[in-house]
Amino acid sequence: MNLQEQILSAINTTLKNPIYQTLQLLNIKSILHRANFVKKREGVAPYLVVLHFVYMLVMNKKISSFMHQSNESFKKDTYYRLLQNSSYNWRKLLSLSTLKIIKLLHKVQDASSIKVFIMDDTVEGKTGKYIEGSRDGLWSNKEKRTIRGINVVSLNYSDGYSNFMIDFAMSMGNYARVKVEEFSTELDIRCNAYKRRMEIMEGKSKIALAMVKRAVHSGIYADYLLVDSWYSKPAFIQEMNDLGLKVISRIANNTKIWNFNDKEKTLNAMYEKHKKLKNAKVGTYGKKIRFSYFSTVVEHKNAGKLKIVFIKTTDNLIPIVSTDLELNDEEIIEIYKRRWDIEQGYKELREYFGFGQEENRIYEALIARMTLSFFAYNIVSYINRISHEPKTIGGLFKDLECELYTLSIAMQAFIEIMDKIAQIDEIVKNNKDFTSIIATLRSATQELLGFRCER
Structure with a gap:
């Protein structure tokens, strides 16, 4: 030596x-x-x-x-x-490092714990007029109004104890502040940055589908994919079925999106019928929210057979759907609650890792800077998990x-x-x-x- x-x-x-x-x-x-x-x-x-x-x-x-x-x-x-x-592949850096972290976690994971992918998007305000990738008309849940900013779609992995960011993309849509062809940096169409730039005009559903496919093909395993009602549409669930990935999601009570093969074709009609036939169980969420629930199995021409758990609170009817028919109602509800993990991840990213505070105007620099935030978050999450006294x-x-x-x-x-x-x-x-x-x-x-x- x-x-x-x-x-x-x-x-x-x-x-x-x-x-x-x-x-x-x-x-x-x-x-x-x-x-x-x-x-x-x-x-x-x-x-x-x-x-x-x-x-x-x-x-x-x-x-x-x-x-x-x-x-x-x-x-x-x-x-x-x-x-x-423009030649650096930031997506590959994040996905390869996350895959390695998840493999390292096997030695401390409970083999019986349920692993999930969580798909969601968040809005970050950006006031600059010429920030590439930003758009107008984004609804901010935090500010309860439409704002100018960036819309980030991301895929998270959770084993119930630790969370890791696998992938993300920005979705700009038709309300772009700066059009793609007007971005300040001219790129070679063969470079990694150009390929990353091209996805920005795709819809969120297409972006989300591509992310899940990349994660599965990279070798990251999850028992379920959790999504909210915006992503949970029949065509999306059909794609997940073809991919062999089970989905648990909230679905929109929208007759234009969801029509079933049963006699009661809408969610409202099914709820009204089955609430009279079945004894609803009672559950709680936190200390204040009480709800009743029951389930039924239905079939959709594109999404296939589904188990729907109808959750009724004082103010809302919340249908949760599972493509795994073997799960009982309580398991479906408990697993879906873990969708909150990604919201907690966003909160920690903003508070401790500079997410949303990027001062870059150029699209490629924004992608790089957000990747570094996610990468640092994953490193700290791993250190926390393997420490003897997790904090x-x-x-x-x-x-x-x-x-x-x-x-x-x-x-x-x-x-x-x-x-x-x-x-x-x-x-x-x-x-x-x-x-x-x-x-x-x-x-x-x-x-x-x-x-x-x-x-």
Whole structure:
């Protein structure tokens, strides 16, 4: 073992950087290479720039403040070049890293736990007039009004304990602020960025279908796909049936979308008939919401046989459909409740990982920046899962931020002490390797931490 390897081993044994260790465990350099993050002859390795971005997100720093506080940061152009490089395959980076994390989780997962895909979309406000990918007329549930912003469709994986973002896409529709042909960067039609750009005009249903297919074909397994009523249409469920993926979803009480083969062709007609014939059970959601429920099995000409659980609250009738007829009513309701996991994921992404706070106008840079937010979220979720005392994401987030500061300051202080010792003539004379050890320590520290941070 050479000097560099010995020092790296010693530092790893004494000072542990969980983010760096997780990236090593994922073999992130290989993943980046497969996603076409290839270093040019001159310049910084993409791996180090990605590592810096992960640190920025965990430490809640923008590029400018990170550069101000880090003596080992790169030049500003280095970070922006990574975000705008048209050859990098950001989708592949996210999907390959998530697949590896899920494989690593097998050793701590309960084999009997139900794994689910969750499909949903969210709206992020963007006020800039020329932000590529933004559009007008988006309904914001948070603000209860239509706003200008971006519509992000995403696919999440949950095993009931941890959540990970697998894929996402932006949907622009017909109300674009900037048309695709007017985007500022001209791209080669063969590059990854151009292919990613072309999906933006596709409808959300088509985008969602493509995401699920990619996830299944990549080797990620889930027992069920959970979606809300917007995505749950007969054609979509038929596609999932063909894919061999079972669906549990809320469906819209809309006679134009849902007409069944039974005598009672609409949801309202079925509910009115069966509420008289069946004894409804009573359930609760949280502390305040009480509901009654019962189920029936029906057939649709496109979606096939379905089990519908009718949930009746004081104000609403909520039909939940399952393509798995073997599940009982309670199981269907409990599994569908896990659709909330993706909403919690969005909340944590906004609060701790800079999602929705991107300051980029160029579409490709927005995609890159959101991918990095999802990637950092997945890394922290994994660290939380394998720790002996799992915490909330917020609690772990703060601990990691503090730990990164402590690691960097401790190592730099130690090296500065060594520098002072090296200035003592007698020590240098008696140990010719001393200055070499200091240089190796400095290099090893930068490699392990990725930067030098001073408060």
